[in-house]
Amino acid sequence: MIRRLATAALSLTALLALTACGADSSADASGSGSRVTLTLGDQAKTLQTLVNASGALKGAKYRVKWAEFEGAAPLFQAVQAGAADTTYSADLPALQALSGGVKFKNVAALKNDGHHTGIIVREDSDVRSVKDLKGRKVVVSSAKGSIAEYLLANVLEQNGLKYSDVKVQYLLPTDAQAAFASGKIDVWATFGVYQAVGLQQGGRLLIDGADGRISGYGFIGASDKALADPAKKAALGDFLKRLGTALTWTSTHQDAYADAIVERNGADPAIAKTLASAAYSKVLPITPEVSSTVQDVADLMNGIGVLDPNVDVAKSADTSVLK
Template identity: 55%
Template sequence: MFSTRILAVVAAALLAAGCASSQGAESGQVTLTLGDQANGLQTLLKAAGTLDGAPYQVKWAEFQGAAPLFQAMQSGSVDTGTAADLPTLAAISGKLPIKLVAALRSGGAGTVILVRDESPVHTVADLKGKTVVVSSARGSIAEYLLATALQQAGLKYSDVTVQFVLPTAAQAAFNSGQTQIWATFDPYGSIGVASGGRVLVDGQDGRVSGIGFISAAQSSLDNPAKKAAIADFLTRLAKAEDWASSHQDQYAAIYAKTNGVAAPIAAKVVAHGSTRLGPVSPDVVSKVQAVSDLMHQIGSLPVDVKVASVADSTVYQGS
């Protein structure tokens, strides 16, 4: 059950908005359209059941990657998004009017550079002069892993040729052997390993920040009823993350069935996933600012985003 204080805030905001909200259902309720990638959040929340009884309507908008998700937010058709730090920064750098309202943390193992098992590439240094396919677009978390891995190996970003390809197309090319080197993220990374891929390097040990964001459209936050509903949604998401951490086997079984993937792949995706939801704290801001600084330095981000200026701590303070 959720605190009566949170439900009271949502109810009061809904009452204040009344029937004037064009977003509401006939009953006057707000409708939140939640942006998702590869059914990640939707599967989690349905498995945990923490959205049950929410005092607002929920619609899901599913995308292959962050780039099309943020395009939908730009059009005003999606209220919230979920993405790793760099694609979120890329969207903000492109002047998308969103705010960072909560932070997801993981160990980084779900972001990988894969090579075909028969590939002669065995170290990051072997990537020099090679073509690397990166999913899904410039400014993806997979591109950040590539940049940091090259830097740690003493190479420059310009030492490789980068091609940006959406995950499903990249996966087909990798599985057929047309693509030999692929930087990607779960669930595509775990599926790639099961299809003859080898992990060259992953995002652990600080190669990625391990931080992702739930972002909200500024227009949605400007609507008091929607802002209150987003705050309630984040509280429910935090409880779902807690549930998943303590029910990994159950969650993996549901993930496999819902998404049509083999049980071993589902188990890896769940193990690699985020472990908790928290506020956009000063520590989060500091770590993600380093991401923005590096990617602006190599030319991937046209603007060095000042992360603190796009964080909104009034929506979620933690549970």
């Protein structure tokens, strides 16, 4: 849980032990003479794999280092501790971090169709509908305030249930994956590669985030310190445009992208193809429409006590980086 990271007793040494952080040669397009280095926060090598496979950073006039984490919570901790310049997450983890006092601004929106987030159950489970979740334990990955938790809260409300009608337990994705595979977990709200693996290891999709059940928005954010550095801010603006190019590349090179996921993440080829097809499709400025949609997410989660205090989404954005 990210709550009150401004006062969290997390040492930088311990923080760096959670991640592999270093410059990738293909990202160091400007050569060793560059005076600007962006330390880009990432989850499960998602952005790193994407930009390297697409060659999007070729010709960049700055250096890039990657700060890799298993989930959003430790990534936001890294930003708070000054170990990463940028954030990368779905909408609710970003809101949770802002509510918890992490000093950053969202600078660009990402968009997908919501299929990458889902609630899965064991194949032999007697849970056949969302209404069957009443009274059940549901494991949510990863920390309080994940996008999987929003999906759970939203579909419960849509089906006439209260959030208190289920018993929520939080587990990091890798721990939850192992428990689900061994049959210790019956219902699991998860996302991305963990959802794909869970379905491959005896899971059945109960419901996913498509058709507006989640907003489909994610965010790239930047620490207040990075935004106050004109050179880093300019480099970040360039990176966001290149990331948009990389996402466009995936739409016409899904096989190549899937191969890169296999090579860099060690994923099963079938899972890699699923992930390649579920990637965010574009990078967008944070418009009033984006802010309004994500504000609905914030308001729902605040109403059930998960997001406290609430966040003003529009005021938490810096729209000057990506016009």
